[in-house]
Amino acid sequence: MSEADFKYIIDTFFALFAMVLIIFMVPGFAMLEAGLVRTKNVSSVLTVNTMIYAVASMAFLLVGYSLAFGSWENSSMSIWAAFLFQMAFVGKTINIMSGGVSERVKIIPLMIFTAVMGAVLYPLVVNISWGADMISGTFLDIDMYDLAGSTVIHSTGGWALLAAILIMGARKGRYRDGKIKVVPASNIPLVVLGAFLLWIGWFGFNGGSVGSISSVENANAVAKTIMNTNTAGLAGAIIAAVIMYARYKLLDITMILNGALGGLVAITAGPDLYDIYTPILIGAIGGALVVFAIPLFDKLKLDDPVGALSVHLVNGIWGTLAVGIFVEDISIMAQLKGVVVVGVFAFVSSYIVIFIINKIAPFRADDDAQVEGLDVNEVGVEAYPEFKRAI
Secondary structure, eight states, X not given: OOHHHHHHHHHHHHHHHHHHHHHTHHHHHHHHHHHHSOGGGHHHHHHHHHHHHHHHHHHIIIIIHHHHHSOOOOSSSOHHHHHHHHHHHHHHHHHHHHHHTTTTBOHHHHHHHHHHIIIIIHHHHHHHHTSOOTTTTSTTOOOOOOSSOIIIIIIHHHHHHHHHHHHHOOOTTSEETTEEOOOOOSOHHHHHHHHHHHXXXXXXXXXXXXXXXXXXXXXXXXXXXXXXXXXXXXXXXXXXXXXXXXHHSOOOHHHHHHHHHHHHHHHTTSTTTSOSSHHHHHHHHHHHHHHXXXXXXXXXXXXXXXXXXXXXXXXXXXXXXXXXHHOTTSOHHHHHHHHHHHHHHHHHHHHHXXXXXXXXXXXXXXXXXXXXXXXXXXXXXXXXXXXXXXX
């Protein structure tokens, strides 16, 4: 066996292994969201996450991958492994959105949007950042460094979520008489399980994005990338715990976990570029941003049951800009341009598509369906049939 063949095989296996880790994020999102919503909506949330994986992946296979990258050619690994690795990313963009519109979103219109996002919108974002760059020379031609998608994936999903919330509005009774109705998580063990599945998946998300592990240099780059990813998550969790205890004398596990996820989102743009200490600062700022952004969005009456805007949109922006701040050879203006261009495109295109779909098939379940629970009205299978449904 030649050295080239050996590297080809190792990098193919590496891409497939990273893809499997990323797919762990599917149950990660599902468990996190299932634990944060009320019991009467759990089956609906699980169905949404399952269908997002199926529909987005199929749309990306049939249309999106070629639009994003121009062709299937790849000389460094199997073309099928390269596709599967990129396919693992696409559903995460819509998973970010789905949690934020849970407890009032209808499944079918959301799946229509998922197909459009997987086939067209997300691939176009990839095209101008990681992919074929079919619009080189135009204003949309960006030179942003974003290793694994702080902006390309997390901010894109966050902007789509913001568009959906503005069109759909809040859950019934969430904001009443100037007050915010607190909706407690229904299953904290599921929240913890989901968050740690996401955390584990992030090692494939970021480590796999290095692209190769078949040399000593690349193996070291992958290991450092995974270590820095983990460090940022640790720092996000710790700072969220410290802030919550300082403010309320309580250690809210849901906020601590969201702080960890915020740190993980923030480091995703450049974990391969930093020394082993910078991720502590980046992750800590990410965790702090989550703690302060969640109540801010509530004050703005942007109803986000899982804190996805705070975790993914806010920290997607922060993480991308952080590369320009902390890495000497990367321009902060290039990073800012990437954030703005992707943000404008993702928000405007998502708003237009959701607006059109909403006119044909309304996204929002009616008030009676929300009171009864979407498990009954959207799925027909209740997650906890022995329990009395909460109002």
